[in-house]
Amino acid sequence: MAATAPMIPSNIADNSSVKTLAESSTLSSVPSHFAIANDSRASHCDSIPIIDFSLLVSDNPDHRAKGLRDLDNACREWGFFVLVNHGISESLLKDIVDVSLEYFELPEEDKRRYEANTVADPITSGTGSVITMANQKINLWRDFVTSYVHPKFHCPPKPHRLREVLVEYSEKTRSVVRKLLQAIGENLELEKGYIDEALKLNSCYQLYAAHYYPPCPQPDQAMGIPTHTDHGLLTLVVHNGVAGLQIQHNGEWFNTNSPQNSFLVNTADHLEIFSNGRYKSVTHRAVVNNEASRISVVMANGSAPDAIVGPAEPLVERDGRAYYRPLKFLEYVENKRSYQHLGKTILDSMKIQDDD
Structure with missing residues (x-):
C-alpha cells in the first residue's frame, strides 16, 4: 500500500497560514492537502537579457537605439528581462520587501479579514490552491496578499x-x-501616443501582490505557484535575494537571477495580444526550498480595466489578419482567475485559428 501524506499537526488550525504551519516544530513532511509531486529542476543561463533603462531614456541617440534594440530582442526572444538603472531608489525597493514581510508577521485574525471571496475583492489574502487534472484540490506552499x-x-x-x-x-x-511601454510602441512602429490612447494608460490597472514562501520540508512534494502566464502587459518583481522564480524558454526551464536593485520583468498575456503575437507571454513558476524563506513583491501592470484589448490595428493591417480576439481587460482578468485547473490557459482560447 502506498504511503499517504501526513495531516496537519494537531496543534495547528486548519485555516492557519503556511508560515504558521512551516514554523511548527512537529512538521517533518508536507501535509496531504499540499502534497503534489513536481519536478523543479532548471538550468542556469548567462544569456537572460539585461535591459539598461538609462539607455531607453537617454538623450544620446546611439545609446537609445541600443536600448530599443535590446528591449525588442528581449520581448521577442525571451518574454523576460532583468531591468537595471531604472532610477528607483534601493531604499524604496528594500522598504517594499520589508513592509510586505511585516504583513505576513501579523496575527492570523488580521490576515483572515481578507480571505478571498470573489475576484472583485480589492484586497485578498490567503494561501491559494489549484485543481489538478484529476479534479483534486491542492493548496499552494505560500501565503499571499494582493491589493488593487x-x-x-x-x-x-x-x-x-x-x-x-x-x-x-x-x-x-x-x-x-x-x-517601457512607450519604447515598446516605438519598437512596434506605432505612432507616438498610440499605445497610451489605445490602452487608456492614464487609468491603467495596477495590482500589488506579495508572496511569502516559507521553507518546505519536501520541496519536491509541494508547489509555490504552478506553471502559468500573467494577465496584463508587464509584470515587475523584486525579492529578498532568495531565488525561486523559473521561466520557460524554448521548452527548457531556467532559474532567474537578478543583481541588487534590479527588477525581474516579464511580458504578459495582453502584450502578446496587443502585439498580435510578436511578443510572447512568458511561462513561469515559483518553486520552494527547504532552507530559507523567500518573499517576492509583484507589481502587475495592465491597460485600463474598461479598455478593450485586441491586436493593435496597424499591426493587423501589416499582418493581414488578427491572431487574437479582443476582450475587455477586466473581463479577461476575471476569466483568467477562474482557470484554476493545471494545464489550461485562457490565452490559448483567445487565439484565432486558421479555420475560425
Missing part, C-alpha cells in the same frame, strides 16, 4: 507603514512601466 492600487488605491490598514510605502512604490513603478 490603480486606478483606485486600496491597501490593508496593517502594517501601518504599508500604505505610505506602497503609494510611493506604485507611483514610481507605474512611471517606469509607462516609459
Whole structure:
C-alpha cells in the first residue's frame, strides 16, 4: 500500500497560514492537502537579457537605439528581462520587501479579514490552491496578499507603514512601466501616443501582490505557484535575494537571477495580444526550498480595466489578419482567475485559428 501524506499537526488550525504551519516544530513532511509531486529542476543561463533603462531614456541617440534594440530582442526572444538603472531608489525597493514581510508577521485574525471571496475583492489574502487534472484540490506552499492600487488605491490598514510605502512604490513603478511601454510602441512602429490612447494608460490597472514562501520540508512534494502566464502587459518583481522564480524558454526551464536593485520583468498575456503575437507571454513558476524563506513583491501592470484589448490595428493591417480576439481587460482578468485547473490557459482560447 502506498504511503499517504501526513495531516496537519494537531496543534495547528486548519485555516492557519503556511508560515504558521512551516514554523511548527512537529512538521517533518508536507501535509496531504499540499502534497503534489513536481519536478523543479532548471538550468542556469548567462544569456537572460539585461535591459539598461538609462539607455531607453537617454538623450544620446546611439545609446537609445541600443536600448530599443535590446528591449525588442528581449520581448521577442525571451518574454523576460532583468531591468537595471531604472532610477528607483534601493531604499524604496528594500522598504517594499520589508513592509510586505511585516504583513505576513501579523496575527492570523488580521490576515483572515481578507480571505478571498470573489475576484472583485480589492484586497485578498490567503494561501491559494489549484485543481489538478484529476479534479483534486491542492493548496499552494505560500501565503499571499494582493491589493488593487490603480486606478483606485486600496491597501490593508496593517502594517501601518504599508500604505505610505506602497503609494510611493506604485507611483514610481507605474512611471517606469509607462516609459517601457512607450519604447515598446516605438519598437512596434506605432505612432507616438498610440499605445497610451489605445490602452487608456492614464487609468491603467495596477495590482500589488506579495508572496511569502516559507521553507518546505519536501520541496519536491509541494508547489509555490504552478506553471502559468500573467494577465496584463508587464509584470515587475523584486525579492529578498532568495531565488525561486523559473521561466520557460524554448521548452527548457531556467532559474532567474537578478543583481541588487534590479527588477525581474516579464511580458504578459495582453502584450502578446496587443502585439498580435510578436511578443510572447512568458511561462513561469515559483518553486520552494527547504532552507530559507523567500518573499517576492509583484507589481502587475495592465491597460485600463474598461479598455478593450485586441491586436493593435496597424499591426493587423501589416499582418493581414488578427491572431487574437479582443476582450475587455477586466473581463479577461476575471476569466483568467477562474482557470484554476493545471494545464489550461485562457490565452490559448483567445487565439484565432486558421479555420475560425
